[in-house]
Amino acid sequence: MTGPVTGIPTIQGSGAASPLVGQGVTVRGVVTADYQTGLGGFYLQDAKGDNDPATSDGLFVFTGSAPQNVAPGDFVQFTGVVREYKASSDKKDDTATQLDTLSDFTKCGGGLALKPVEVKAPFNDLERYEGMLVTFPEKLTVTDNFSFGRYGELGLAAGGRLFTPTNGNVSTTAEQNDARRIILDDASSKQNPATLPYLDTNKTRRTGDSVTGLTGVLRYGNDAFKVEPTVAPTFVNENPRPERPKDVGGTLKVAGANVLNYFVTFGPNDRGANNAYEFGRQKAKVVAALKGLDADIVTLMEVQNNGDTALQDLVGGLNEAYGANTYAAIQTGVIGTDAIKVAMIYKPARVTPVGSPLVDDNADGVYSRPPLAQTFQDKGTGGVLTVVANHLKSKGSCPTSGDVDTGQGCWNQLRVQQAQKLLGFVDRLKTRSGDADVLLMGDFNAYGDEDPIKAIVAGGFVSENKRIPAEDRYSYQFGGLFGYLDHALASTNLDTQVTGITEWHINADEPTLIDYNVEFKNNPNCTSGNPAGSSCTSPDLYQPNAFRASDHDPVLIGLNLTRDEVRPALSVSAGGATSATAGQAYTLGISTNPTPDSLKVNWGDGSAEETLTPTATSATHTFAAAGAYTVTVTATAGTQTVTATLKITVNPVPTGAGKLVVSQVFGGGGNSGSVYKNDFIEVFNAGDAPVNLAGYSVQYASASGSAWQVTPLTDFNLAPGQYYLVQEAAGTGGTAALPTPDAAGTIAMAGAAGQVLLAEGTAAVTSKADANVRDYVAYSGLTSTTSASRANGGCTDTDANTDFAAGAVAPRNSGAALNVCPK
Template sequence: MPAVSSSSLPGKTRSTAVATLVATALAAGLLAGASGASAAELRIHDIQGSTRISPLVGQRVTDVSGIVTGVRTYGSSRGFWIQAPDSETDADPATSEGVFVFTSSTPTVAVGDAVKVSGTVTEFVPGGTSSGNQSLTEISRPTVTVVSSGNALPAPAVLDAGSVPSAYAPDGDPAVGGSINGLALRPEEYALDRYESLEGMNVRVDDARVVGATDPFSELWVTVKPREHANRRGGTVYGSYDSQNTGRIQIQQLTPISQQPFPRANVGDLLSGTTEGPLDFNQFGGYTLTARTVGTVVDGGLEREVARGKHRGELAIATYNVENLDPTDPQTKFDALAAAVVENLSSPDIVALEEIQDNNGAKNDGTVAAGETLRRFTAAIAAAGGPAYEWRSIDPQNNKDGGEPGGNIRQVFLFNPERVSFTDRAGGNATTATGVTGEQGRAALTFSPGRVDPANAAWENSRKPLAGEFVFRGRTVFVIANHFGSKGGDEGLTSHHQPPVRSSETKRVRQARSVNTFVKSILDTQADAKVVVLGDINDFEFSATTEALTEGGVLYPAVKSLPPKERYSYVFQGNSQVLDQILTSPSIEDFSYDSVHINAEFADQNSDHDPQLLRFRP
């Protein structure tokens, strides 16, 4: 799930979002006067108001005074932040004393300037109103007068464990679709209200632990609550929709990377010292400290995990999302992924791969075969000292399985023929469903490899499950590799809808029911069949998707065998969370499960997912 920097948002998106939000606010009756203040007396807190929507949105304001606390000179969201001098603040903790001035072109002011700004009050929704994001109060189309320079900045508001409430957000108002936009801010009760009450203001964090590694867009996440759902590797675990991690905040810097490198940090590192700057709100992270000053990274010593080797008689099965692997990738990526299979996963007997692309990657020319991708990968594994893996897969129809256009991602089985055998049953293809038949009281697939229920509308523009029949020491194991629909389209945790709308979940639940039905057909034929369902499920162990997968007790999420604080395979916006899973049928009673943390917590990643490993004696 790659992010995009908020500074890349196009101007068209900005203007459209502003117009839509103004219309919505007018219809909802959220616009009012500025508490009786005349135009000559307007202060920043009058513009911000005590809800998320300015009471002056759409109105012209004149000579609003403030001290410049930050200047953004690049991207399409160019502008600067101003904050009221101490003499002009009010006593209401719900009303912010800072605001962003959107100039569109490079600002000509400097930090420390005292200015007067005239312009139009707007509410900009990063990503557009359909994103569900909260809006950012701005003054747009400004006229700016510099009154003096070199002024001291307003003292920063400190974000720490004591100042950010433990409750995340109020429930949205059902009368307006579950939105919290019109609710009075209660910054002493709710974390989102606390952040909103500081929107545009100078804020500071000190000695904060990194919970989301530096990404390609020069962003990282810290927590201001060191004890909040912390795990042994330094992350913050996301374990429930009802228990949000309120201390997370994204860090960017105001200075362009060309002028000042952004620090590279892993989860568990310390952002030591002071990180200070205006509090922004952007599309891909919500509340973001846009730092004038960034602390120093202190290495926390995080190391990549190495799974133990197989015990005698154990079958080892892994799942690994290799993030759009194709022959156009550098050999270094193949080698790094191969080394992970051999060294970190200890060469599993079976590896289910997700996101194997076709032989020319994203080139959209009708190619669907992936033999060259798999030859390079298995050769790299052998060169790293691993087994000579064979593979089985089914080529998809061109551009029918989602993912990067032209890439034709699919699931693939790798297996070590010296340890396991694959039962080939010919006839499987992209559109024909494999079924289950009985052979002397034992279940068997009609096609192996075969696709599960590919004509089901649940799999439209999504990867179809791949089923295979393996034999280990004379015992059959059915393996079903999956890559469920992504969370794209879901609202972020900082949405103005609370709880946020998870629109993508509907499709994954339907996919889960399809797989659940197929597993039931195996178990109805052979009650003690060994079935392993695995892959990038793109959903949490506590989600409705997992509930649908396990319905009727046909599967058990093996990740639940781990302590709650060890349950994660992915880090998103500072939340260590489960996306990749392995589930087992009831006859697999004793197993060892490991989420092998080698990617998600690191700035230097070979994939954005951590592989999962199951070991058991069939």
């Protein structure tokens, strides 16, 4: 070999970039690795080096579409151009030094072997080893497998897995974590590789597993240093799959499980599975996880908020897996406005719900997803506790200002507000149940040493997760860092009844590759790529088991509850007409269960609060002035206090007088030849003041009968000149429905003749001469196409038969045009 040769250390230089960028150089060295198939080049290293620790002795040689016939150990010389390479997707300014545009390539010998350079943590200055053959003598632990399926790479760490600095179980910083990281690559730049290295016999590679003596070439790419192995790594399965949760003891088990957007519909705005095929795979995993937990009470996060449809589907699948109706759902319907909600299921054979479920009020919009609470009694011990399912605001979707990430993820201030509001909810729950045992479960989107958890602990709760050994205290992996977002927080009174807790590591340790999704996987249902299916190359390692059922590990807690006396949840309701008249008596209906110790009503008009007998079912009051008032009924039993309200509009004393009459009667509805399907009675206000119809009724008897059938009218203010349509029974004929009725009954009226009256009261009259009868009409001679109508649209009232005439059927409801009668 002749001619000037530039040493590889000279090309690399001591800085981040080569001082010879763009220049042609002749180099000589030993091939340490041939990655032309996967990376488009090979690595070359100076046989002796320059003994300068600041400069690398190795270099990447890019051959691209003109590969060279080389093998590790070859001694070669050639000319090339120095480049600094940076991919378009890279975010950092750092580049990788390489040679390309090769010429005068000469192979001088072979069979040479270079000794790899030892590299130990901290990995703060790896630039000086770029392109060199290196070895890591210490044990490296898998701490990141998120990109394993997409890029064939694993994140490793010296000194064990990496924890989020705010998790609270180890003292670390972001800088210290970065100094312990290194990436193991698969010597390929292909995405979604068809063959994955590093899998174990279960076709996975869990975080927590380890490799010692990792040897290969150190490459810089995609904003990180990566080891491209020259010797196949030998992994130790230090973190084998836990087939079941660790024993938590106790006689009662409560779990919290994130079910990763369990959606039963697959529209463009739906989350979760993209189609029924993926959903079947998802459901199988979720059911396997919940069955493995086998808890007596389970709080669920990320259930589709479509009433209870998705929840019932999950319960049905779980019971099918058990072969019995083992679980039941706490029915809540839609909760809040988010696409997902929290939910709860339980074993009826083990616990009994006490009272109804309670969702905290979210009128102020503080909650992202309102919490759900349910009190239970253990059928074995008689102990009572209230379980609350929670899902606080996530750390993502960051704002550009305000509640930005200051070290605990975005929206930390909002999560603190949610935690503080939750504590107020807990106080009400304790009062409601009369029991101090409260267990907060769920995804709080806050790590163990972050402000929202500190606020809850300061409010009288104990973090039960801290019973778990520090090295095992995690439920979530993000960016190669571990921590627990999924919590079990017990009130101080309940803490003494806790027997154990575990985080079942079936999800956070597993690569996303094995989940239910088929994107990029070699599966007939995959459509990734353009054209569709062209990127479906990754192996489909899905199995219908519990592993990677979600991205969060479930939490399981054991309890030995002390016996409690169950206090029935107190309830109260208030009802009655929503309008009244000043100066006239108004009656409010009241219902309580069970009978309270005390019962009070505040009429909202400034009058003194009225104390009622605890068994009262009504209260009467006269409002002095017109206005809008909110009536509040308060019931108290022991430490429980509940209220009910009713808004009432009080009208001024009318200057005129209302006058109610029957304005039209039709009994031929549904008869042969009839246009309309139903009979009807029409009421009309012929006076000059409104009349509230609450407490009125229309009644019917046959032409010669004395037995009256009743249809009550509704709480409706009938204005002067306004009609009110009462629909009665339907026949088998007719082609058209009536206009929208204002009230409806089931009286089957005779078509030709009968009796109709309007009464102030809802009890059947004994005679048309009763004092509460306000109008009476006897009709005859009608057909299926005629009705009896009062003259002048209802305004004529001489108490004579001539007030009515048979004519075309023309029903009018309250929406019809007003016909105010002249004075």
